[in-house]
Each structure stands twice: as structure tokens, then as C-alpha cells.
Amino acid sequence: MSRDHAVVVGCSFAGLGAARMLSELYTHVTVVERDELTQTWSPRRGVPQSPHVHGIPQLGRTLLAEILPGFVDRAKEHGAVMFDQLHDGASWGLYGWSARGRSRAVGFGVRRALLEHVAREMVLELPAVSVLHGRAEHLLASGDTVTGVRVRTTDDHLVDLAADLVVDASGKGTAAPGWLEREGFAIPQETTVNGFVGYASRWLEIPEDAWPGDYRFISQLPRPQWPRGGILYPQDNGLYVMSLFGHAHHYPPGEDGEFVDFLTGCATPLMHHVVSRAKPVSGISRSRSTANRRRHYERLDAVPAGFVAVGDALASFNPIFGQGISSGLKGATVLAETLRAADGDDAAVPARFYRDFTAWLDTPWNQAIGFDLAFSTTTGPRPDPTPERRAAARHADVLAQMSTVDHEVAGAVLFANQSFDPSLLRTPELLAAVERWVAEERSPAVSDPARPPVPVS
Numbered sequence: 448m449s450r451d452h453a454v455v456v457g458c459s460f461a462g463l464g465a466a467r468m469l470s471e472l473y474t475h476v477t478v479v480e481r482d483e484l485t486q487t488w489s490p491r492r493g494v495p496q497s498p499h500v501h502g503i504p505q506l507g508r509t510l511l512a513e514i515l516p517g518f519v520d521r522a523k524e525h526g527a528v529m530f531d532q533l534h535d536g537a538s539w540g541l542y543g544w545s546a547r548g549r550s551r552a553v554g555f556g557v558r559r560a561l562l563e564h565v566a567r568e569m570v571l572e573l574p575a576v577s578v579l580h581g582r583a584e585h586l587l588a589s590g591d592t593v594t595g596v597r598v599r600t601t602d603d604h605l606v607d608l609a610a611d612l613v614v615d616a617s618g619k620g621t622a623a624p625g626w627l628e629r630e631g632f633a634i635p636q637e638t639t640v641n642g643f644v645g646y647a648s649r650w651l652e653i654p655e656d657a658w659p660g661d662y663r664f665i666s667q668l669p670r671p672q673w674p675r676g677g678i679l680y681p682q683d684n685g686l687y688v689m690s691l692f693g694h695a696h697h698y699p700p701g702e703d704g705e706f707v708d709f710l711t712g713c714a715t716p717l718m719h720h721v722v723s724r725a726k727p728v729s730g731i732s733r734s735r736s737t738a739n740r741r742r743h744y745e746r747l748d749a750v751p752a753g754f755v756a757v758g759d760a761l762a763s764f765n766p767i768f769g770q771g772i773s774s775g776l777k778g779a780t781v782l783a784e785t786l787r788a789a790d791g792d793d794a795a796v797p798a799r800f801y802r803d804f805t806a807w808l809d810t811p812w813n814q815a816i817g818f819d820l821a822f823s824t825t826t827g828p829r830p831d832p833t834p835e836r837r838a839a840a841r842h843a844d845v846l847a848q849m850s851t852v853d854h855e856v857a858g859a860v861l862f863a864n865q866s867f868d869p870s871l872l873r874t875p876e877l878l879a880a881v882e883r884w885v886a887e888e889r890s891p892a893v894s895d896p897a898r899p900p901v902p903v904s
């Protein structure tokens with residue numbers, strides 16, 4: 448089937464992923480972006496989260512490598528560093544330090560703005576893809592079908608772009624539900640689960656002698672018993688980013704001295720030890736844009752034809768697990784698969800896409816809201832504690848205990864989370880190991896917060 452024109456609103460990760468995938472299926476793809484896209488990789492206004500730590504887990508890296516062959520190598524040429532999170536890092540979990548040793552859990556240390564720059568370069572050099580600089584303001588529609596977008600260009604002209612498909616990749620602040628309503632379509636219900644999480648981040652130069660051990664990455668996520676945490680993460684330019692996390696309204700501060708002091712309230716003193724010896728090389732950026740939010744297009748009785756939402760415009764998460772970019776890319780690939788299987792019925796594609804993709808989204812969504820709902824201060828609907836959910840929570844809890852003594856279990860948990868694949872935690876070997884742990888009434892290792900374990904070689 449020949450398809451002529453697709454319009455993608457938003458030139459960030461979900462938009463770039465969608466443009467790349469649609470370039471195989473449409474003669475032309477126009478990406479509409481309101482920000483100026485510079486040749487450098489400085490943070491830009493439309494992506495205020497850019498200065499904060501951005502981990503790209505296994506799934507995201509695999510998708511980037513698949514849809515943009517050579518992406519990882521290009522990022523490495525710019526200085527992106529890959530490291531074994533478990534062997535080269537110190538991670539404080541629910542029961543103390545993770546055991547350390549070789550694993551498949553790879554960290555990808557790179558500034559988000561650089562990653563986006565490399566992806567943009569690769570997508571915008573595709574012959575079918577072009578950019579229109581301007582702000583999408585409305586949808587065009589006819590009957591039950593979206594037929595295009597009205598754009599106010601940066602030089603203040605109104606342009607109507609007719610399209611066979613409009614993709615909303617304009618991020619969590621999308622105005623598209625309002626645009627749909629204005630054209631007479633029903634709008635999706637929303638679910639919001641808010642853990643009231645704040646981030647504060649800055650880049651640091653860290654002298655070698657500031658590290659008290661052989662690790663070059665430290666992480667401790669907030670938990671109800673210690674709502675302050677953070678990640679100290681290597682970057683492409685030889686620097687480190689320190690992102691402070693405060694859960695349950697414990698928002699981290701934006702002032703110099705207080706930034707370091709915040710770390711004294713963490714479960715481990717290590718981040719404070721290193722950061723107080725480091726030289727700040729940037730200001731402090733803050734974000735509270737961390738609520739989990741889903742727009743349930745899949746529940747609409749009549750899903751508009753000719754329009755789909757992807758990326759944060761469809762579902763956004765508390766970013767602590769670094770799921771946003773991977774989910775946006777996954778949505779772009781599922782959209783392309785749905786179009787390929789359309790068999791001449793493109794009008795049915797949006798409904799089929801939402802049905803299939805939102806089932807997949809349940810995995811990152813449940814992980815993110817499960818984490819947030821452990822705090823009594825979190826607002827939003829709490830899923831009923833079914834026997835299956837209780838059993839899954841118990842399994843995860845035992846694996847967290849085992850992770851303190853067994854680096855292979857710790858590595859398997861990290862890798863499954865990074866792959867968004869909980870089935871990897873239900874292998875016969877892991878199920879048997881969990882059963883043995885419970886039968887033998889074993890306890891987690893006792894951790895010294897100032898001294899992570901040495902890696903098993």
C-alpha cells in the first residue's frame with residue numbers, strides 16, 4: 448500500500464523514533480518542532496529535563512541500535528562511556544548494598560542532549576524526513592478522521608499540513624487532547640500517580656582521590672525509610688552528573704551548600720563523601736515533573752483514525768527507572784509493525800496500536816507506580832492487592848534480599864529491569880533459588896553503608 452505523508456509533532460526521542468520508522472512506510476515524513484535545533488548539544492527549552500541524569504537501559508540501547516545502526520558507536524565516538532553497573536558501581540538497594548561482580552547490566556554514561564543530537568543527526572539525514580520549524584496549534588479533521596495539522600511557523604505563518612497520519616510526540620505537556628476535543632472527538636481518560644518526587648542535578652569534575660573505593664558510579668534510590676537518594680553517574684565528557692532525588696515532598700534544594708548537605712540524609716554517606724570533594728562545573732537544575740501519567744486512548748469507544756500518540760504524550764513515568772526514552776522508541780516500533788500488518792485498513796491502525804502497545808506499557812507502568820505507591824504520601828489509584836500481585840511482590844522482595852549476597856542474582860534483576868522483561872526473573876533456576884532461600888530462612892547480608900562489597904572477580 449502506498450502511503451504519502453505522515454506528520455510527527457515533536458523532534459525529541461519519541462518523535463525521532465517515529466519519524467525513522469515511518470520513513471520506511473510513507474513517501475514523506477514531516478517533523479514539526481517548535482524549538483530551534485542547534486548543531487551543538489546544549490539543553491534546549493522544549494526538553495527542560497535534559498541536564499538531569501539520563502540512563503538508557505538495555506531495551507533502549509537495543510532499539511536505538513536496531514533502528515539507527517551505528518548509533519551506539521557514534522555516541523561512543525563523542526565520548527559516551529559504557530560500564531558494568533554492578534562490577535564498576537556501588538548500588539544500595541532495599542536491603543543494603545548489592546553484591547558486586549561481572550554482569551550484563553550495562554550503564555551508558557552520556558549527556559542526554561548529546562544522545563538526542565546524535566539521534567537527530569541520523570534521522571534527519573534520511574531522504575524521506577524533513578523538519579518544519581513551528582508550533583503545531585490544531586488538528587485538521589474530516590468526519591471520524593484526523594487529516595492533518597495546522598502549524599504556526601517560527602516566522603509566524605499558518606501552514607496547514609495534510610497528512611495520512613499525525614503522530615503526537617509532543618511530550619507529557621501535549622495539547623493534543625484539547626485539539627481532538629475541539630474537532631468533536633472524545634478525549635482519553637487519564638490516570639495520574641504522583642509520588643511528589645524532585646530532582647536536582649549538576650555536573651561535577653571529580654578528582655581520582657575523591658573516590659573511597661574502586662567504583663565510579665553510586666546509586667541509592669529513595670525508599671519510605673530514607674526518602675532522599677541520588678545517582679552519581681559518569682558522562683561522555685569525563686565529567687559526572689550528580690542527580691539528587693527526593694521522594695514524598697522531600698524536594699532537593701537548588702543552592703550550592705544545601706545541594707551537598709542534602710546528601711547527608713541518604714542511606715549511604717558515599718555520595719556525600721565524593722561530591723564534597725568534587726568541583727562543580729555547572730549550575731543546579733531542578734525538576735518536579737515526575738508524576739506517572741497515562742492517557743487511555745485504548746479505552747475510547749471510537750478511536751480517531753489518522754492520529755496516534757506516542758512517548759510521553761501517551762504515558763510518562765517517574766523517571767527514576769529511566770524508562771521514558773525506551774518506551775517512546777518501543778511505541779514507534781510497535782506503530783510501524785501495526786501499520787505493516789494493516790492490510791489496507793489504515794483507519795483501524797490507531798485502535799490496534801493502542802490495544803497492543805498499552806498492554807506492553809503495563810510493565811514499565813507497574814514498576815514505576817509500584818515503586819511510588821510504597822510511599823503513603825503518593826496520590827492516585829492503588830491497584831487491588833490480588834494474590835498474583837502479592838506473589839509477584841514477595842518474589843521481588845526475596846530477589847532483593849538475595850541480591851545482597853549473590854551478584855548473579857543482582858545482575859539478573861538489573862538486566863531484567865533494563866530489558867523491561869519480568870519473565871527473565873521467573874526462570875526455573877531463579878524460581879528454585881528463591882524457594883531455597885525461603886526454605887532455608889536466609890537473611891540479607893548486613894551492609895556497612897560506608898563500605899560497598901568488593902567485586903567477585
Ligand SMILES: Cc1cc2nc3c(=O)[nH]c(=O)nc-3n(C[C@H](O)[C@H](O)[C@H](O)COP(=O)(O)OP(=O)(O)OC[C@H]3O[C@@H](n4cnc5c(N)ncnc54)[C@H](O)[C@@H]3O)c2cc1C
Nearest residue numbers: 457459460461481493501502583618758759766769771772
Ligand atoms: C528529571 C527527569 C529525568 C529523566 N531521566 C530519564 C532517564 O534517565 N532515562 C529515560 O529514558 N528517560 C528519562 N526521563 C524521561 C525522558 O526525558 C522522557 O521520557 C523523554 O524525553 C520523552 O520523549 P518524548 O519525545 O516523548 O517527549 P519530549 O522529550 O518531552 O519532547 C517533546 C518535543 O515536542 C516538542 N513540542 C512540544 N509541543 C510542541 C508543539 N505544539 N509543536 C511543535 N513541537 C512541540 C518539544 O519542543 C520537544 O522537542 C527523565 C525525565 C525527567 C523529567
